[in-house]
Amino acid sequence: MESKRDADDVWLQSVENEPVQHKPNNTSTNRKRKYLLVAALVMIPVFTAAMILATKNSWQHGSTNTTTPFGLFNAAFVETASDSIPPVLGCSDGGLLFCYASLIIKHGTGGNVDGLCVPSATAGEPHNENTDSVSPSNTPKEQSLFDIVSKIGTFISLTEIQINGIPNSNEGPISSVEASSDIVGRGTAILYNGRIDGNWAGGDVSHTNEGPNEKLTVRGTIPVDSISQVIIYGRTDCCFQRMNGLAIIIGTQYYPFVLVDNQLQKYVATVFTTPQFRLFDIVSTLNTFISLTEIEVNGIPNSSNGPISLVETSSEILGHSTSVLFNGKIDGNMNNGDVTHTNDGPKEKLTVYGPISKYVATVSTTQQSRLFDIVSTWNTFISLTEIQVNSISNSIDGPISFVEPTSEILGHGPGVLYNGKIDGNMIGGDVTHTNDGPNEKLSVYGTIPVNNISQVVIYGRTDCCWERMNGLAAVVNSQYYPFLLLDAQSQKYVSTVSYSPELRYFDIVSVKSEFISLTEIQINGIQNQVAISGPILSVDATSDIVGRGTAILYNGKIDGNWAGGDVTHTNNGPNEKLTVNIAIPVSSITEIVIYGRTDCCIERMAGLAAHVGGRMYQFTLVDSNTQKYAATIPLLE
Known part of the structure; x- marks a missing residue:
C-alpha cells in the first residue's frame, strides 16, 4: 500500500x-x-x-x-x-x-x-x-434611556447632556437624542459632542419650542438601571430661568434637576436607588420672595443620610444651589453664600423630596382644615395673646393645629396664639401683632369639623391699645360673627357661631309713614368697608325715587348733603322700608346706627325704628350735626 x-x-x-x-x-x-x-x-x-x-x-x-x-x-x-x-x-x-x-x-x-x-x-x-x-446576540442594542422635560412648559435650551458624569464620545454612552421640536435647526448631535459651550453665538446650543409636550428623548446602549446621575448644561448668555422646572423621567419616576454650578449653568438630576417622595412645598401666601438658609424635617439635622434628599426651586435669582438648604448649616447671612432666594409671585415655591420610608414627614396624622379667619373690620392691627375654639384650652392635641398670619411685625410667631398661655403683656413675648390694613387677618387651622364650632374666644393685649379689639370678627364659612367683650381685665372677647336657621336681616321702617332718607347704616359700631366683606351684605328698598341705589348705605361714607349724591330716598307711606341683609345672626346684634340728611328734612328721622326679630326698637338722636341715630338691641335669648 x-x-x-x-x-x-x-x-x-x-x-x-x-x-x-x-x-x-x-x-x-x-x-x-x-x-x-x-x-x-x-x-x-x-x-x-x-x-x-x-x-x-x-x-x-x-x-x-x-x-x-x-x-x-x-x-x-x-x-x-x-x-x-x-x-x-x-x-x-x-x-x-x-x-x-x-x-x-x-x-x-x-x-x-x-x-x-x-x-x-x-x-x-x-x-x-x-x-x-x-x-x-451580544451586540448592545440602542434603547430609550430617559426623557428631559420642562414641568413649567418652557423652552428646553441645552448645550450638553452627560450620563453618570461620563464625557461624551463616539463610544457613548449617548448614541442619539430625539427632540420634539428644533426651532433653530441645529440638530441634537450637539447635545452629546463633548463640548460645553453655553453661548448661543457659538452654535452649540439646542432649542425646542415651549409647551407642555416638549421633550428631549435620550438614547444609548447602556442599561437604564445603571444610570445614577444625569448632568445638563444650559445657556450661559441668556434665559437662565428656563432651567427651572427641568427634570428627567425614567419609566414613571420623575427626577428634578438642581443647580450645581451657576457659571456653567450646570444642573444635576440624581437617580436614587431608594424610593424618593415629594414631601411638601414651601410657598408664600403673600406672593413674596422665599429666602431661606436651611430646612429641617421633624427637627432632624440634615446630613448625607437625609431626611432631605433634594430641594427643587421654582427660581433661584442668586445662583446658589438648593443643596445649601439641607447641608446642616444655619447661616442666614446672604454674603456667605448659604442662602437661597426665589423670585416673588404666586407660583414661587420650594419642593422638598426625601425617602419617606425612613423619615416620615407628616405634619399631622389627621385631616387639617381651615376653620375660620379673624379679621378687623376697622382695618387696624390685630394683636392677640390666645385663641380658643369652643372654650377648649389649647394643647398639643388641639383643637387648633396652627395659625397663619398675613404679617407678624414683632417676630413672636403665631405659635403663641395656641400655647395655652394667656399673658396679654407684650413684654412677656406672648402677644402677636399684624400690620394694619384691609387685608390683614389670622387664618386658624385645626382638626375638628368646621360645623362643630359654636364659639370662638380671643384674648387681647392688657398693657395697651384696647381699642384695637373693636371691630374684630370671626369669619366662618363666609359668615361674619363679631366679637363681644366679656372680661375687660383679661381683654376676653367671644364670638358666637350659630348654624341654626336664624334670621339674618332686619328692617328699618317709619312709624309715621314718612320718607326714609339715609346716608349710612352701621351694625354694632362696625364701620363699613368697600374693600372687605362686612356685616352688611345688601340692602333692599321698597322704592328708590332718585335711582341712586342702596349700596351707598354701607360704603363707609357719611355725607348727609343731598348734593353729594350719597343719600337714598324712598317713597312715603305705611309699607315703605329698608331690609338690611346681614352676614351675622340677628341674635348677635347689640346696636344699629343710622345717619340721615344734614341739609334738609331733619324731621323725617323722627319716628324711624328697627324691626329686629319680631320686635321694634326706636332710634334716638346721638349727634345732631351728623344726624346720627342709634337703636340699642338687647341680646336676644
Whole structure:
C-alpha cells in the first residue's frame, strides 16, 4: 500500500505529465491547484504551531473571545483550570490539521468555508463570513434611556447632556437624542459632542419650542438601571430661568434637576436607588420672595443620610444651589453664600423630596382644615395673646393645629396664639401683632369639623391699645360673627357661631309713614368697608325715587348733603322700608346706627325704628350735626 506521501507524488506527477491538449480549458485551474496544494503541505505545520501558541496564550490569560492568527476567524473559549488546549473553532483536536488545510485550500480557491470551522461553541453550525468579531446576540442594542422635560412648559435650551458624569464620545454612552421640536435647526448631535459651550453665538446650543409636550428623548446602549446621575448644561448668555422646572423621567419616576454650578449653568438630576417622595412645598401666601438658609424635617439635622434628599426651586435669582438648604448649616447671612432666594409671585415655591420610608414627614396624622379667619373690620392691627375654639384650652392635641398670619411685625410667631398661655403683656413675648390694613387677618387651622364650632374666644393685649379689639370678627364659612367683650381685665372677647336657621336681616321702617332718607347704616359700631366683606351684605328698598341705589348705605361714607349724591330716598307711606341683609345672626346684634340728611328734612328721622326679630326698637338722636341715630338691641335669648 502506498504511503500518503507517495500517493501525493504520483498525483502531482500525473498532473505534470498530462498532455495539455486533452483538457485545454483546465490547464490554469490544475496549475493553481498544484501550487496551492504544495503551499498547503508546506504551511500547515507553520499555521498549526502559530494557532496553538496564540490560542493557548490567550486562553491561559483568561480571554474568552480570541481572534486567531491573521484575523481569519474568531475562537470562543470557556475558562477552565486545566492547562490543556481547549477545543478551537468547534474542531476536534485530531481534526485540527485537516481543518486548517481545508480552510486554506477552499479559501485560496475562492471556495466557501461554511461547515468546516465554526466561530462559536458548536461545530457544524452555518458560519456567516460577514459576521463581526462580536456575536450579534451580544451586540448592545440602542434603547430609550430617559426623557428631559420642562414641568413649567418652557423652552428646553441645552448645550450638553452627560450620563453618570461620563464625557461624551463616539463610544457613548449617548448614541442619539430625539427632540420634539428644533426651532433653530441645529440638530441634537450637539447635545452629546463633548463640548460645553453655553453661548448661543457659538452654535452649540439646542432649542425646542415651549409647551407642555416638549421633550428631549435620550438614547444609548447602556442599561437604564445603571444610570445614577444625569448632568445638563444650559445657556450661559441668556434665559437662565428656563432651567427651572427641568427634570428627567425614567419609566414613571420623575427626577428634578438642581443647580450645581451657576457659571456653567450646570444642573444635576440624581437617580436614587431608594424610593424618593415629594414631601411638601414651601410657598408664600403673600406672593413674596422665599429666602431661606436651611430646612429641617421633624427637627432632624440634615446630613448625607437625609431626611432631605433634594430641594427643587421654582427660581433661584442668586445662583446658589438648593443643596445649601439641607447641608446642616444655619447661616442666614446672604454674603456667605448659604442662602437661597426665589423670585416673588404666586407660583414661587420650594419642593422638598426625601425617602419617606425612613423619615416620615407628616405634619399631622389627621385631616387639617381651615376653620375660620379673624379679621378687623376697622382695618387696624390685630394683636392677640390666645385663641380658643369652643372654650377648649389649647394643647398639643388641639383643637387648633396652627395659625397663619398675613404679617407678624414683632417676630413672636403665631405659635403663641395656641400655647395655652394667656399673658396679654407684650413684654412677656406672648402677644402677636399684624400690620394694619384691609387685608390683614389670622387664618386658624385645626382638626375638628368646621360645623362643630359654636364659639370662638380671643384674648387681647392688657398693657395697651384696647381699642384695637373693636371691630374684630370671626369669619366662618363666609359668615361674619363679631366679637363681644366679656372680661375687660383679661381683654376676653367671644364670638358666637350659630348654624341654626336664624334670621339674618332686619328692617328699618317709619312709624309715621314718612320718607326714609339715609346716608349710612352701621351694625354694632362696625364701620363699613368697600374693600372687605362686612356685616352688611345688601340692602333692599321698597322704592328708590332718585335711582341712586342702596349700596351707598354701607360704603363707609357719611355725607348727609343731598348734593353729594350719597343719600337714598324712598317713597312715603305705611309699607315703605329698608331690609338690611346681614352676614351675622340677628341674635348677635347689640346696636344699629343710622345717619340721615344734614341739609334738609331733619324731621323725617323722627319716628324711624328697627324691626329686629319680631320686635321694634326706636332710634334716638346721638349727634345732631351728623344726624346720627342709634337703636340699642338687647341680646336676644
